[in-house]
Amino acid sequence: xxxxxxxxxxxxxxxxxxxxxxxxxxxxxxxxxxxxxxxxxxxxxxxxxxxxxxxxxxxxxxxxxxxxxxxxxxxxxxxxxxxxxxxxxxxxxxxxxxxxxxxxxxxxxxxxxxxxxxxxxxxxxxxxxxxxxxxxxxxxxxxxxxxxxxxxxxxxxxxxxxxxxxxxxxxxxxxxxxxxxxxxxxxxxxxxxxxxxxxxxxxxxxxxxxxxxxxxxxxxxxxxxxxxxxxxxxxxxxxxxxxxxxxxxxxxxxxxxxxxxxxxxxxxxxxxxxxxxxxxxxxxxxxxxxxxxxxxxxxxxxxxxxxxxxxxxxxxxxxxxxxxxxxxxxxxxxxxxxxxxxxxxxxxxxxxxxxxxxxxxxxxxxxxxxxxxxxxxxxxxxxxxxxxxxxxxxxxxxxxxxxxxxxxxxxxxxxxxxxxxxxxxxxxxxxxxxxxxxxxxxxxxxxxxxxxxxxxxxxxxxxxxxxxxxxxxxxxxxxxxxxxxxxxxxxxxxxxxxxxxxxxxxxxxxxxxxxxxxx
Amino acid sequence: xxxxxxxxxxxxxxxxxxxxxxxxxxxxxxxxxxxxxxxxxxxxxxxxxxxxxxxxxxxxxxxxxxxxxxxxxxxxxxxxxxxxxxxxxxxxxxxx
Numbered sequence: 001x002x003x004x005x006x007x008x009x010x011x012x013x014x015x016x017x018x019x020x021x022x023x024x025x026x027x028x029x030x031x032x033x034x035x036x037x038x039x040x041x042x043x044x045x046x047x048x049x050x051x052x053x054x055x056x057x058x059x060x061x062x063x064x065x066x067x068x069x070x071x072x073x074x075x076x077x078x079x080x081x082x083x084x085x086x087x088x089x090x091x092x093x094x095x096x097x098x099x100x101x102x103x104x105x106x107x108x109x110x111x112x113x114x115x116x117x118x119x120x121x122x123x124x125x126x127x128x129x130x131x132x133x134x135x136x137x138x139x140x141x142x143x144x145x146x147x148x149x150x151x152x153x154x155x156x157x158x159x160x161x162x163x164x165x166x167x168x169x170x171x172x173x174x175x176x177x178x179x180x181x182x183x184x185x186x187x188x189x190x191x192x193x194x195x196x197x198x199x200x201x202x203x204x205x206x207x208x209x210x211x212x213x214x215x216x217x218x219x220x221x222x223x224x225x226x227x228x229x230x231x232x233x234x235x236x237x238x239x240x241x242x243x244x245x246x247x248x249x250x251x252x253x254x255x256x257x258x259x260x261x262x263x264x265x266x267x268x269x270x271x272x273x274x275x276x277x278x279x280x281x282x283x284x285x286x287x288x289x290x291x292x293x294x295x296x297x298x299x300x301x302x303x304x305x306x307x308x309x310x311x312x313x314x315x316x317x318x319x320x321x322x323x324x325x326x327x328x329x330x331x332x333x334x335x336x337x338x339x340x341x342x343x344x345x346x347x348x349x350x351x352x353x354x355x356x357x358x359x360x361x362x363x364x365x366x367x368x369x370x371x372x373x374x375x376x377x378x379x380x381x382x383x384x385x386x387x388x389x390x391x392x393x394x395x396x397x398x399x400x401x402x403x404x405x406x407x408x409x410x411x412x413x414x415x416x417x418x419x420x421x422x423x424x425x426x427x428x429x430x431x432x433x434x435x436x437x438x439x440x441x442x443x444x445x446x447x448x449x450x451x452x453x454x455x456x457x458x459x460x461x462x463x464x465x466x467x468x469x470x471x472x473x474x475x476x477x478x479x480x481x482x483x484x485x486x487x488x489x490x491x492x493x494x495x496x497x498x499x500x501x502x503x504x505x506x507x508x509x510x511x512x513x514x515x516x517x518x519x
Numbered sequence: 520x521x522x523x524x525x526x527x528x529x530x531x532x533x534x535x536x537x538x539x540x541x542x543x544x545x546x547x548x549x550x551x552x553x554x555x556x557x558x559x560x561x562x563x564x565x566x567x568x569x570x571x572x573x574x575x576x577x578x579x580x581x582x583x584x585x586x587x588x589x590x591x592x593x594x595x596x597x598x599x600x601x602x603x604x605x606x607x608x609x610x611x612x613x614x615x
Contacts (some may be wrong), residue, residue, distance in 0.1 A: 046579075083581050093557055138599070139599075140591065141591075141595040141596060142600070146599045175552040175564060177552045193578075200615075216600055232576055233574075234572075234573045235574050248571060248572050248573070272558075277576070277577075277578075278572070278574070278576055281575070282615035311541065334563070335552070338558070339558065339559060339561075342555060342558045343559060344557050345556060346556060346559075346611075347550065352586050353533060355524070357534075360534070361601065362600065362608060362610055363599070363600055363608065364596075364599035365599075367601035369601045369602055369610075369611065370601060372603065375609070376611065377612075378612050378613065379610050379611045379612065380534070381611070382610070382611055383534040384534060384535065384536035385536050387533075387534060387535050387536060388535065388536030388538075389536075391535070395583060396535060396537075397545070397548060397549075398546055399533050399535055400526075400529055400535070400549060401549060401552060401553075402528065403529050403532050403533040404525075404529050404549065404553075407529065407532060408527075414556065414559075416569055417560075417562075417564060418559060418567030419570055419571060420562075420564040420569050420570075421559055421562055421564065421567075422569070422570040423567050423568055423569060423570040424562065424564070426566060426570055426573065458548060458551075458552065459555055461549055462552075472572050472573075473570075473573065475573025475574055476573075499574070
């Protein structure tokens with residue numbers, strides 16, 4: 001038992017060392033995490049699929065009773081192939097790594113490292129729900145590019161983690177399978193939409209996890225759960241096999257316990273993929289710097305009304321630490337900051353409404369096509385009724401909003417206008433980045449809030465994303481790093497970099513990490 | 520406020536079935552969100568070009584040739600459809 005506790009507290013680097021020194025086997029490591037999950041995840045609900053079934057769905061409180069009631073009584077007409085138990089696959093992979101070590105082969109840094117994958121990223125032959133009823137029984141027919149990369153590096157995939165339905169949300173409460181809870185306070189949200197991934201890392205249920213970030217969905221939950229999250233530059237990581245949400249904004253990235261681990265995981269998944277035409281091979285940039293030559297910008301627009309005073313205090317203290325170490329701190333201005341959020345909430349639902357048109361009850365996913373209770377007479381009925389029952393409230397809201405913004409007569413007033421504001425937001429950042437190496441600020445204006453606190457007021461939920469969405473509009477890389485706590489609740493520092501300067505912001509983050517010891 | 524008729528029209532465009540209760544809910548919610556988005560009207564965009572992607576996106580072309588996928592993949596994909604016939608997807612009638 002004591003040994004297991006230690007195993008689940010390891011970083012990638014330390015676990016790798018332990019494996020090659022044969023202090024423990026990959027199988028022991030994997031089993032320690034599986035045990036931890038079976039003990040702790042009943043209360044956290046970070047995972048949807050580990051033990052051959054939707055774990056959280058059978059344990060968590062339903063947030064939409066109507067949907068939940070129907071959920072168990074009515075199954076998709078999908079020809080269901082049996083899901084192989086993720087757990088067995090994980091142990092099988094761990095055993096393979098043990099054999100590699102025994103035969104004296106050199107192993108990659110991620111070999112035998114137990115990780116978790118957000119459930120909107122496809123892992124071949126495993127269920128992939130995107131937190132939605134409409135994909136409840138969808139079995140991924142292929143691996144996402146990032147999963148293929150992790151498998152090539154011999155990583156051990158423990159399971160799939162909970163998320164807001166189709167990654168739409170900032171609290172993981174929008175999952176059709178019930179909310180995930182914040183490991184620091186089980187009555188509070190872990191953030192979202194990658195809340196399951198962040199909570200799993202924070203609760204030592206995996207060493208690292210993959211998430212996706214469309215408007216803050218890696219960084220905000222990392223901040224809420226006191227872990228490190230990296231949203232890479234748009235195009236740095238292939239989106240092939242990521243269930244599409246808002247395609248000009250989506251990006252996959254790692255969530256881990258340390259900056260170094262984030263770097264290792266990012267290195268493993270980045271690169272150009274011929275199957276994602278927006279992916280590029282990142283240029284290798286010289287990321288070496290002396291801290292006394294470092295110029296860090298702090299936007300004056302980031303510390304205005306609405307920010308929690310405890311967050312302001314912690315973030316300013318972190319900025320002061322950089323200054324004390326010799327970095328030059330400059331006040332900068334991003335004048336269109338307040339317009340980024342409304343622009344985002346036009347562009348994001350517009351792209352989402354188009355992407356989600358594929359869920360039609362015809363090709364895959366939940367369908368009412370065979371239902372005789374309802375009067376399904378023609379093709380239109382199949383569309384209307386499958387989508388009515390398959391999608392949850394937030395997804396419907398975004399589809400409606402996006403369809404409205406793109407509809408005849410409104411396109412110019414909303415979508416085109418938002419895209420033009422996007423240009424101005426981008427210009428703001430480009431101007432500031434002529435002067436500074438990176439930008440510092442808060443990740444979230446609010447501390448982890450109570451489950452249920454914001455769910456009935458969509459606009460108040462959207463406002464939580466005020467610091468993160470601009471980064472996606474501009475496609476920049478950004479890191480969320482723990483920088484203190486308010487009581488027991490973690491606070492994150494946002495480090496925003498120039499395109500493809502992930503390595504630099506990671507190094508900048510590492511400087512601070514050395515000062516703030518985890519836990 | 521958005522009218523009932525507008526909500527029903529958008530829902531139809533989106534092929535999204537709505538209950539009567541939801542029509543009323545969306546009237547209120549969408550109006551509130553759109554009011555917030557009105558903020559964008561304060562910005563002078565008269566001389567600004569739109570941005571659709573943050574990075575320069577170029578068309579990637581491939582040869583226009585058909586490619587035979589292996590049987591197993593084909594089977595996997597077809598099996599996901601709720602109704603099939605002879606290896607094709609089956610749909611309900613389109614015309615009444």
